[in-house]
Amino acid sequence: MALASVDLGGTNIAAAIGTADGEILAERQIPTDSHLGPHAVLDRIAALLNEMAPEGVEALGLGVPGLVNLNEGKTLFLPNLPTQWRNIAVASLLEASLGCPVYLLNDARMAALGELDFGHGRSVSDFVFFTLGTGIGGGIVLDGRLRMGALGSAGELGHQTVVADGPLCGCGSRGCLELFASAPALIAEAVRLIRMGQAPHLLELAGGDLNQVSPILMTQANDSGVAAAIERAAHYLGIGVANVVTTLHPEMVVIGGGLAQMGERLLAPLREEVTRRVKMFPIDNLKIEASLTGPRAGTLGGLALARRRGMI
Amino acid sequence: MALASVDLGGTNIAAAIGTADGEILAERQIPTDSHLGPHAVLDRIAALLNEMAPEGVEALGLGVPGLVNLNEGKTLFLPNLPTQWRNIAVASLLEASLGCPVYLLNDARMAALGELDFGHGRSVSDFVFFTLGTGIGGGIVLDGRLRMGALGSAGELGHQTVVADGPLCGCGSRGCLELFASAPALIAEAVRLIRMGQAPHLLELAGGDLNQVSPILMTQANDSGVAAAIERAAHYLGIGVANVVTTLHPEMVVIGGGLAQMGERLLAPLREEVTRRVKMFPIDNLKIEASLTGPRAGTLGGLALARRRGMI
Known part of the structure; x- marks a missing residue:
């Protein structure tokens, strides 16, 4: 059955x-x-x-x-x-x-859990999973087991502070990673650039419709401001990733959720930021990769x- | 033997x-x-x-x-x-x-490891240990075991970024926690206040000798600027603690090293900051306590x- x-x-x-x-x-x-x-x-x-x-x-x-x-x-x-x-x-x-x-x-x-059983977890036993979408969530896998914490809440990686006195987050804290590297954060910056006339190509790709603006579409635009917005998101994501790496030194960091489809446009600057931030031990062997389960991580996790x- | x-x-x-x-x-x-x-x-x-x-x-x-x-x-x-x-x-x-x-x-x-075998680790199986001294180090204990990471480097908690574009750290990264909540960071701020004439009581306690200024002495001074410096250090320490709690949700956070002797002057504002920052799940049961091994953690760890x- x-x-x-x-x-x-x-x-x-x-x-x-x-x-x-x-x-x-x-x-x-x-x-x-x-x-x-x-x-x-x-x-x-x-x-x-x-x-x-x-x-x-x-x-x-x-x-x-x-x-x-x-x-x-x-x-x-x-x-x-x-x-x-x-x-x-x-x-x-x-x-x-x-x-x-x-x-x-x-x-x-x-x-x-989907990534653990049906993705990178089949070859790696210590990894940190970031799921980037409307929000940023995550999970910590050590010794092949998902760490739950006292209430099944370990891994709320989108709610690490990355800007000490940053804007208020929906969770009630300030300056959370989610405010800087989620889909809404990227879209908001794209809309600002469009409204300021600094993203004409993105606007054209969106067919003149702000509703069509998405992080994936942003990767296709050749506006320099849009490229800078992606790099800025990768910069903050890199701080969040580096903090977890410094804390746990896993074998791999897996980037999942809808934003993983941005591919190397997100992953390349992310890897650079992590390399700039983790200096206490060599991370030559650390892999930072897109999820293997992609948009099906949740379904497979179920x-x-x-x-x-x-x-x- | x-x-x-x-x-x-x-x-x-x-x-x-x-x-x-x-x-x-x-x-x-x-x-x-x-x-x-x-x-x-x-x-x-x-x-x-x-x-x-x-x-x-x-x-x-x-x-x-x-x-x-x-x-x-x-x-x-x-x-x-x-x-x-x-x-x-x-x-x-x-x-x-x-x-x-x-x-x-x-x-x-x-x-x-000293705290695990001879301190709080005797009653708690998931805890995060911060050692605050000249530098800030740490260790992660989950299920009663010290997490080592690939190179024995997991737990470098003093080198989490807490200020995204902060000053250069000795490790080569920027804005690390160690720059804001270590003994040298506290002493530097105290010396600045003394030199600006804003910490007369601390200067008196130090017998007029900057060499005698220490974080412990700072807790005894009734200068408002010195109190603010301690609270500022606790604020940044709270960001670093909150990030690890959000990631792992341990039962306890243990503060060790020389600065643990600052006692409630450091721990009370630290707890407040962590409560302000961890909003994704209830942390009523989270304990933030001074180490039981105190300055002997390393010796006992050996x-x-x-x-x-x-x-x-």
């Missing part, structure tokens, strides 16, 4: 049916419509999975955007979902409607979590 | 004879006189230990200020010692003259290393 993976986001729900080997058999995406409340949304997830796998699944791995109680399968605090999502026994509610065990995990840790029956 | 512990510093050599239970039987300190070259200095260490324990010792744990090859017992790069200290087979040279096995470890990791026969 197959396994199921669901990534519950603030905007969309991404569901997949797959095997214990990480083969994806079917994928679907539906809007979260979180305003309907947790019970209605969980019913929609169950209906979707029943439709995708009418014969049922062995287990479901569910990624949740925030803090979860892993042992009790409950949500604690989900910053991007309405407050009625607090303290919901998501696992047992879904278990009742699906008839299979359900395992919860923070979505960034779930993506890291299959990994289901396959592992929640044993991380 | 007893164990020996030696902490080889750029200025002094601290030697001790003790037991596997961490009881210190004898302690001695002599100048390093590193200009004499490694062979002469190693001969002096052997002579000192033979004098302190004429009947010999079972094993020696030796802390070295820099990068070492743990398996081969060789020094690699010691920034505070002359360059002829590179690539010296310290362990085998000392083994020949002492007639017992010798185990090398970076000095900050050795202090962390005994731990000898007792463990180098197995970390």
Whole structure:
């Protein structure tokens, strides 16, 4: 029998049916419509999975955007979902409607678990995973195991301070990495350049529509200001990466999430910044590479979590 | 038979004879006189230990200020010692003259090992150790084990960037924590205040002698500028601590080294800063405490290393 993976986001729900080997058999995406409340949304997830796998699944791995109680399968605090999502026994509610065990995990840790079981983790046992998208999350793998910390929250790498007295972050702290190297941060800088008339090529590539501006599109523009914006993001990302390398000296740093598709335009200046910052020990052997699971890290992580029956 | 512990510093050599239970039987300190070259200095260490324990010792744990090859017992790069200290087979040279096995470890990791075996590590299995002195070093303990990283260099916590475009650090990077929260950083700020006439009480406490200014003395002065300097150091230390907590979410952060003697004057504002910075998960249960091994962390770490026969 197959396994199921669901990534519950603030905007969309991404569901997949797959095997214990990480083969994806079917994928679907539906809007979260979180305003309907947790019970209605969980019913929609169950209906979707029943439709995708009418014969049922062995287990479901569910990624949740925030803090979860892993042992009790409950949500604690989900910053991007309405407050009625607090303290919901998501696992047992879904278990009742699906008839299979359900395992919860923070979505960034779930993506890291996908990379561990089906990506670089197959050849490297100590790595740090950054997932760069709307936010920046992460996961720490040491000795082949995902480090959870006391609450499954180890690896919140986007909320390291990189600018001591920087702007206020959504999390409540200041100057977090997420403010400087996430997709919204890059897009905001691109929009500023466009509005100042300094990114005519990017504007042309976007068909004159600011809604079309994305980090990937930015890599295709030949405006010098846009290139500088990418390098600035890589500079701050490099500080965050260097701090973790200085702390843990892993074998590899894996860059995942949507921004990993920027490829060498992001990775090359990132490697240079890390080399400038980590001076206490030689890092000739440190690899900084794009994720092997790419945009499927979360989906594969859900299959990994289901396959592992929640044993991380 | 007893164990020996030696902490080889750029200025002094601290030697001790003790037991596997961490009881210190004898302690001695002599100048390093590193200009004499490694062979002469190693001969002096052997002579000192033979004098302190004429009947010999079972094993020696030796802390070295820099990068070492743990398996081969060789020094690699010691920034505070002359360059002829590179690539010296310290362990085998000392083994020949002492007639017992010798185990090398970076000095900050050795202090962390002391705290692990004889300090907070007896009750806590996940902690981050900061040693604050002339420099800032550290060690990471997860699941009761000291994390070494690829080269025994994990835990270089003083070389996290806390000011993105800050001043040049001795390590070659910029804006490292060590530049803002070490003893020299605090003393420099105190001297500036004294020279500007803004720290009359501290100058009085120092007997008018700048050589007597120390972080501990600073905690006794009632000059408002001196209080602000301590809080500023705690602010930057808090950023470095918060970054590691956000990354690993340990049970405890242990503050060791000479500056730990500043007590609550440093720890209280440090805790406040960490609370301001770590917002992604609740840290009500996180403890931030002074080391239990205090100034003896390194000495006890050497005994731990000898007792463990180098197995970390």
